[in-house]
Amino acid sequence: MSARRGDGHEVLDPRFDPEPVYWTALRKRAGLRADWSWDVLAVQAWCARTPQYVTVLHEGGEQTGVVACAWVGTPTRRHRFAGSARGGRIGGLDVRSPNSSAVPGWWFAGAGPDGGCRELLDRYLPLMRSRLGPGLRVLLARQLGEAGVSEVDGRFRLVRRTEDVGRIDLDGFSSEDDWTSTLRKKRRQSLHKIAATIAADPAVEVRVGALAGADPVEAAALMRYNSDKHRDVPIVPLPQFGGYLERLFGQPDVLGVRYLDGSTGRLLALGLIFDHPQWPVLRSWSALPGHLGGRRDLYFDVYREFVSWGIRSGKDGLILGKKMAELKRTLGAQLVPQYAAAIPVR
Structure with a gap:
């Protein structure tokens, strides 16, 4: 055609x-x-x-x-x-x-x-x-x-x-603390505690940046845990394929927040970011279930890492995507219809 x-x-x-x-x-x-x-x-x-x-x-x-x-x-x-x-x-x-x-x-x-x-x-x-x-x-x-x-x-x-889609406007934030200071006390304390726990745990390594060296097959397998949770439409999306992710990860404007096992390098969780000069998108999130070796609270921490990266990178704001709308509101997101x-x- x-x-x-x-x-x-x-x-x-x-x-x-x-x-x-x-x-x-x-x-x-x-x-x-x-x-x-x-x-x-x-x-x-x-x-x-x-x-x-x-x-x-x-x-x-x-x-x-x-x-x-x-x-x-x-x-x-x-x-x-x-x-x-x-x-x-x-x-x-x-x-x-x-x-x-x-x-x-x-x-x-x-x-x-x-x-x-x-x-x-x-x-x-x-x-x-x-x-x-x-x-x-x-x-x-x-x-x-x-x-x-x-x-x-x-x-x-x-x-x-x-x-609704969650969006965080980063205007006026020069540091992560600027952002957390606008959140409710309970959420702010929770994020600080989670970050401190992860930082002190040698069994968890956090990497934020390009995905050119990431294993697309391992990532595809991980991402299917999340897709299995959201079979809420008559024809669900097909899972991510290794070949697709291989091409995607090779793009310079694709980044990730990766949580790795500090001893084995095994991928524990991945937040996939589509970069943009003003408004990057947190495209997807997936993590290993607890019974397979996954860690608690990484879902909350990925937003903290995303916001911190966005502020350092001088972005106007961040698009957090759909699902978990009320949770995203507690992170300072505006819910856009x-x-x-x-x-x-x-």
Whole structure:
């Protein structure tokens, strides 16, 4: 489905289409995180249940928009991978970020306060309709902000609030203590105690930084413990694969908070970070269960490490993702509403 046509726009399938020559520059301009790296997109697409499309809109010789989506049609089964075909006859588009449920799966140059929701309907949807034909019946857009709801609401459209996203604004913090001083006394004391316990324990080593040397197979096995806890949707996400993580870990804008066994080097827990000039995302967290040698309270400590790193790195703020919303509030996070919209295509 590649090919730039008369309108100049491209609908790309990373399984088959090579990386566009402008991709690195576009990623930087649009602030797209590591999961948008083309080689990462390609591996993910081959590991997915359904075809994954990346649409690039062009205007005046420049790229003015990019949207990631999955084609969801029949048959879609839990243990099925995408075939070699480029799509199905009847289905819909699930517009979402390639590998994060905390940020939108699109970017438009000069987007207004609605975050590009109007562009999504006025520019992207007609293009996909023309490329995919009458079999395209619905558009599901996730990670909509409150300002974009009015743009997508309407007759026969279903708009629902989903889980809030936790965000910590780091403005005014010059140290970890500045941040903890804003928390409730009980939470502040708890974080200090956990940090002191970990620092004094020779059996636990903490590393914050690049993951280029990490073992992707070990990380994939670890991450499945967390994915098994969240089978709360009809078709759960596929687990992370070693090949995907190998490509992801090789990206310079992927970091991790790793907790290792001080004696064996075994990975006890991992917080995966997608870096960004202003707002990095804590993409995922997983830890060994206690009965398999895991340590207590690392889940709380990873947020302390993330905030400390963000302050040292001069970030504007941090995106903590979904789940455990009230706990994140106790860490000083603002809970930002997000919405999803199902839009029939006529």
